[in-house]
Every structure is written in structure tokens, then in C-alpha cells.
Amino acid sequence: MNRPVPCPVGQYVPHLLGLWRARFSSGVPVDPRGSRLLPDGRLTGPELYEAAAAVKELSRGFTRERGLAGTPYMDDPGLLGGYLLFYWTVSFAQTWAALLSAGLLPGKHLEGRRVLDLGAGPGPSSLALLAAGAGRVTAVDRSAPALEIAVELARRSGRRLETRVADLASGARLPEGPFDLVTAVHTVNELWSDRDDRLDRRRAFVERLAGLLTPGGRVLLVDPALTATANEAIELRDALVAGGWRVLAPCAREEGCPALPSGTCHADVAWDPPPAVRRIGHAARIGRESLAFSYFLLESGGSVPHHRAAAPPKGAETPAEERPDGSPPALYRVVSDRFLAKSGRLRVLLCGPEGRFPLSVDGRASFPSAGTFRSLSRHDLVRVGGVEQRATGWGLTPTSVLEVVARAPSMEDPRARQDRRTQSAPRRRPSPRRRPR
Ligand SMILES: C[S@@+](CC[C@H](N)C(=O)[O-])C[C@H]1O[C@@H](n2cnc3c(N)ncnc32)[C@H](O)[C@@H]1O
Structure with a gap:
């Protein structure tokens, strides 16, 4: 069995709650004991009420109608503050889980590596990458206030984060590479989300990233496990595979994804949220006992022939040992x-x-x-x-x-x-x- 690799997100929680209290809470009357967090890092009752309202608003905007996708919601102090209270830890843990799932953790795979984190917002994915050993992370987002919070959180945890404000949907110049890894965590699903040609645009966007990579450099895409966003992520994966990209994880096949057109596929990793975050989620009526997300670790350049293997499985006799043509047994x-x-x-x-x-x-x-x-x-x-x-x-x-x-x-x-x-x-x-x- 794999050794568990604990996710270090808990150490950021006091910084997140403290920052929210200092910069984003409306200053509702606090507990008479003063403005410090309660002994175990909890918010006071009135604060919890305010926090839950902000988290609920984000949750509605991310899931049901997806009304926030494509809007500059990170520039809204109430929503940015709400993000710190709940989704920040979820995204950090999902990035950690995706790095584990993709085989980039545990070990020194990221040690000293240069990473570009696109759509970094207030920095959960960037800080997870730094905590995983990345040597230098450049965070890009169109929201300057969100990046400012990311830098402050990095500073409070003794790390350094480089940032660049840029609109990814406008073809803005990206930081010069080369990068060993480019990540986009919960970002691609928000790009061109209201356009019919979003798949083509997203494919062109990822293809452009190839020019920023070191030889052997990789792209890690993480998106929500909602049926619609997970399916679009798979469609993007298929379009990239058709264009010669290789999927290094999680797929055990190189061709088009057999989940499409009507099914879907996502990862689901057990997770125990930090107690203060669990309380906020509970107050907002959002449970989080596991982390569901879709992800792909991609490498450009291989020329892999593309065909859909839609046929039902044959070869019931397929042995776990070598195949007749000498190729290794399938995984x-x-x-x-x-x-x-x-x-x-x-x-x-x-x-x-x-x-x-x-x-x-x-x-x-x-x-x-x-x-x-x-x-x-x-x-x-x-x-x-x-x-x-x-x-x-x-x-x-x-x-x-x-x-x-x-x-x-x-x-x-x-x-x-x-x-x-x-x-x-x-x-x-x-x-x-x-x-x-
Ligand atoms: C759901 S947040 C994810 C933030 C962070 N990566 C995480 O995992 O928590 C999506 C981020 O993408 C950014 N974003 C959306 N569209 C963008 C665009 N056109 N250009 C730059 N950033 C964009 C948003 O500002 C937001 O910070």
C-alpha cells in the first residue's frame, strides 16, 4: 500500500482566517473576548454566520448555474474573502491530491523546479506547489487583489511567490519560460466559458503553453468534477491527444477517452478537512469528506496515432504475463x-x-x-x-x-x-x- 502523504494545508488555516478577519470581514460585532481567533482557530459565532453566507454564494456560483465562471469575481472583496475561508483549502488539497495522483509526489520530482501557475487566484495551487518542493513558482491571474493575497500568504508561510497580472483569454504575453511544469487548477473551465468555440480556444491555449516548457516539461490541468466541466476537460484531453500530446496520468490508454460521449470520469481522494474549515463548510451546508476533481498530466510532442477503441473488450484470456507479440501486459x-x-x-x-x-x-x-x-x-x-x-x-x-x-x-x-x-x-x-x- 502507498504510504500516505499528509497534506500540509492545516498550517495555512490560521493565516487564512486571520487575513479574512483583518481585511474582508464586515467587522460584525466580535466575541467580547476580543478580535483574536478563538483558542482552536475558530471564528466567533457572528463571524461564522458571515463566512457561511460568502461561502454559500461562491458555492452557488461554482456549481448550479455556474454564474461566476468567466466573471471577475476575485475582484469582489466579499467573494475573495469567502474563497479564503473554504475553497482555498479545498483547492490546495486538490492540487496536492493531483500531484500525488500524477506521481509528482512523493519524492523530489518538483525539487528546485520552475513552475508557472495559471489562474492562480489567491494562491492555493501555487502554495501547494511550493510546499511540494517547487523551487520557483510564478502565479498568473487577471485579479490583482487575489494575487496580492497569494503573495501575503506565501510571505506568512516563509515562502516567496512571483506574480504577473494577465488576462489569459486575451492572448496576453505570459512570463518567459522555460518552465518544468505549467499548472492550471480550476482555471481552464472558466476560460471562454460562454463561447461555443471554447473547446477550440482552450486547445489552442494549451498548445501555446508547449512553447514555454523545458524539454520533457509537462502541463497539469485540474478542473472541477461537475459533469459538465469534467466532460469538457475530457474533450480537451481528447483534442490534445489527437494533436500529438501524451496523457501521462491518469489514463491507462492513449486513445480517445471511452467515457465520452455520455459518461464522465474523475478522481476522488479521501480527505479530512482542517476542523475550522469543516465548521465553515458545515455552516454553509457543504460537506467535503473527499476531493473529487478531474485532472490530466500532459506532455507535448509525442506523435501518437488517434483512434477511438469503442469496441467491447475482447481477449478474455489476456494474461497478466507478456502478450504474444512480446509487448508488456496492459495496465x-x-x-x-x-x-x-x-x-x-x-x-x-x-x-x-x-x-x-x-x-x-x-x-x-x-x-x-x-x-x-x-x-x-x-x-x-x-x-x-x-x-x-x-x-x-x-x-x-x-x-x-x-x-x-x-x-x-x-x-x-x-x-x-x-x-x-x-x-x-x-x-x-x-x-x-x-x-x-
Ligand atoms: C476557481 S479560481 C482557481 C484559483 C486557484 N488556481 C485555485 O485552485 O484555487 C479560477 C481563477 O482563474 C482566474 N481566471 C479566470 N479567467 C481568467 C482569465 N481570463 N485570465 C486570468 N485569470 C483568469 C480567476 O480570476 C480565478 O482566480
């Missing part, structure tokens, strides 16, 4: 939670060279691969062999091989994770509802 990404089908079989969805399809096992089976199956989580990377072909997908039998090549990233105590895996009943088939950011 498959688990792209759903485990769920219990009406037939009594446990299922997950796998995604790999043949497309996206179910792998299932009899819910009562006790052979070795059934045990491994019960330990599977979304985002695990597996090899499968000796399976039977079923009406839909592959089924495990007593002679099947199921090997977990890499476990999904974890940010929490392994005991909590193990408890969830072994004790929780598998979910019923998930309904295709909208996912929160």
Missing part, C-alpha cells in the same frame, strides 16, 4: 468505486487499451483474486489475467490473476483507509449525478 485504471450489481456481483469499472468496461466477481467468492478485488479503490492501477468473458466485461474466476501495480494516492492515516475498505459495504451502482467541486 488498467480503476475508474469507479466498487459497487454491488443487482446480480449480486461486485463490480468496478476498468479503463485500459480496450476501453472502459466492468470487472466483476461473485460477491461470495473467496479465491485469492476475489480478496484482491475487495481491496480495490478508485484510481488503483492493476493488471488482470485469466478472466472469463461475460456479457458485459470481464469476470474473475478461481484461476484469475489480479495484481495491483500501484495503489491510489492517500492523504490520510492508513488505518482509517483500511477501515473504510474492509468495513464499508460496497455502494450500490452509482447514479450519474452531479459531483461537487
Whole structure:
């Protein structure tokens, strides 16, 4: 099992709440004990009320009608303040989770690296990159007030952040590279969001980034897991793949994404928010026990032929050992939670060279691969062999091989994770509802 890599976002919470109180709260009457945070970093009752109202307004603008997308909401002090109270920590943790999922953490992959963070706002993604070891981060946003907060938060945590105010949608000149990594966290979905040709514009935008990269440099795109934004992120991924980009993570296939046109796909990482943020989320009626987001780590330049493998999976006999043509055995990404089908079989969805399809096992089976199956989580990377072909997908039998090549990233105590895996009943088939950011 992967060692958990705790997310250090908790250390920023006192700075976030302190900054909000000093610069953004309306100065509602504070607790008679004075204007300091309550002993465990909490807001006072009236402050919590005000905070919840701002967070709710942001939540409505980010999810339902997406009314804030494309507007300069970060220039509104009430909304910028609200962002610090809740979404800042969520975005920091999502960036951390995306770095883990993409294999850029743990380890020294980012050590000393130069990173450009586009649409950085008040800096959660930038500060997560610095905390992950990046040597130099340049944050770009069209909101000067948001970048000013990002610089202040970096200063308070003993780090340095470079910034540039620029409108990414206007073709403004970007900082000169080369950069080892360019990130855009919850940014691309906001670019040209009201235009019919937004996919073409976003593709051209990412293609332009290739000119800022070092040889082997990468682009990390993170977007919300809402059905609409996740699907647009996948469409962008497909358009880039068609243009020769390689998807280094999370996909275990190079061709077009088999989730489209009607399905979707996203990562979902367990997370325990800092207590003060949990309280604010609770007051705003927004839960956050896990981080759902879509992400792609991309590399430009490879010329990969593009074709959609829409055919149902063949080759039930595909062994976990080498294939007849000598190529290494295929890898498959688990792209759903485990769920219990009406037939009594446990299922997950796998995604790999043949497309996206179910792998299932009899819910009562006790052979070795059934045990491994019960330990599977979304985002695990597996090899499968000796399976039977079923009406839909592959089924495990007593002679099947199921090997977990890499476990999904974890940010929490392994005991909590193990408890969830072994004790929780598998979910019923998930309904295709909208996912929160
Ligand atoms: C949801 S916030 C994400 C901020 C930060 N990356 C994070 O993960 O929390 C989206 C950011 O994109 C910025 N943005 C949106 N459209 C932009 C544009 N055309 N040019 C520059 N920045 C833009 C917004 O100002 C905002 O700060």
C-alpha cells in the first residue's frame, strides 16, 4: 500500500482566517473576548454566520448555474474573502491530491523546479506547489487583489511567490519560460466559458503553453468534477491527444477517452478537512469528506496515432504475463468505486487499451483474486489475467490473476483507509449525478 502523504494545508488555516478577519470581514460585532481567533482557530459565532453566507454564494456560483465562471469575481472583496475561508483549502488539497495522483509526489520530482501557475487566484495551487518542493513558482491571474493575497500568504508561510497580472483569454504575453511544469487548477473551465468555440480556444491555449516548457516539461490541468466541466476537460484531453500530446496520468490508454460521449470520469481522494474549515463548510451546508476533481498530466510532442477503441473488450484470456507479440501486459485504471450489481456481483469499472468496461466477481467468492478485488479503490492501477468473458466485461474466476501495480494516492492515516475498505459495504451502482467541486 502507498504510504500516505499528509497534506500540509492545516498550517495555512490560521493565516487564512486571520487575513479574512483583518481585511474582508464586515467587522460584525466580535466575541467580547476580543478580535483574536478563538483558542482552536475558530471564528466567533457572528463571524461564522458571515463566512457561511460568502461561502454559500461562491458555492452557488461554482456549481448550479455556474454564474461566476468567466466573471471577475476575485475582484469582489466579499467573494475573495469567502474563497479564503473554504475553497482555498479545498483547492490546495486538490492540487496536492493531483500531484500525488500524477506521481509528482512523493519524492523530489518538483525539487528546485520552475513552475508557472495559471489562474492562480489567491494562491492555493501555487502554495501547494511550493510546499511540494517547487523551487520557483510564478502565479498568473487577471485579479490583482487575489494575487496580492497569494503573495501575503506565501510571505506568512516563509515562502516567496512571483506574480504577473494577465488576462489569459486575451492572448496576453505570459512570463518567459522555460518552465518544468505549467499548472492550471480550476482555471481552464472558466476560460471562454460562454463561447461555443471554447473547446477550440482552450486547445489552442494549451498548445501555446508547449512553447514555454523545458524539454520533457509537462502541463497539469485540474478542473472541477461537475459533469459538465469534467466532460469538457475530457474533450480537451481528447483534442490534445489527437494533436500529438501524451496523457501521462491518469489514463491507462492513449486513445480517445471511452467515457465520452455520455459518461464522465474523475478522481476522488479521501480527505479530512482542517476542523475550522469543516465548521465553515458545515455552516454553509457543504460537506467535503473527499476531493473529487478531474485532472490530466500532459506532455507535448509525442506523435501518437488517434483512434477511438469503442469496441467491447475482447481477449478474455489476456494474461497478466507478456502478450504474444512480446509487448508488456496492459495496465488498467480503476475508474469507479466498487459497487454491488443487482446480480449480486461486485463490480468496478476498468479503463485500459480496450476501453472502459466492468470487472466483476461473485460477491461470495473467496479465491485469492476475489480478496484482491475487495481491496480495490478508485484510481488503483492493476493488471488482470485469466478472466472469463461475460456479457458485459470481464469476470474473475478461481484461476484469475489480479495484481495491483500501484495503489491510489492517500492523504490520510492508513488505518482509517483500511477501515473504510474492509468495513464499508460496497455502494450500490452509482447514479450519474452531479459531483461537487
Ligand atoms: C476557481 S479560481 C482557481 C484559483 C486557484 N488556481 C485555485 O485552485 O484555487 C479560477 C481563477 O482563474 C482566474 N481566471 C479566470 N479567467 C481568467 C482569465 N481570463 N485570465 C486570468 N485569470 C483568469 C480567476 O480570476 C480565478 O482566480
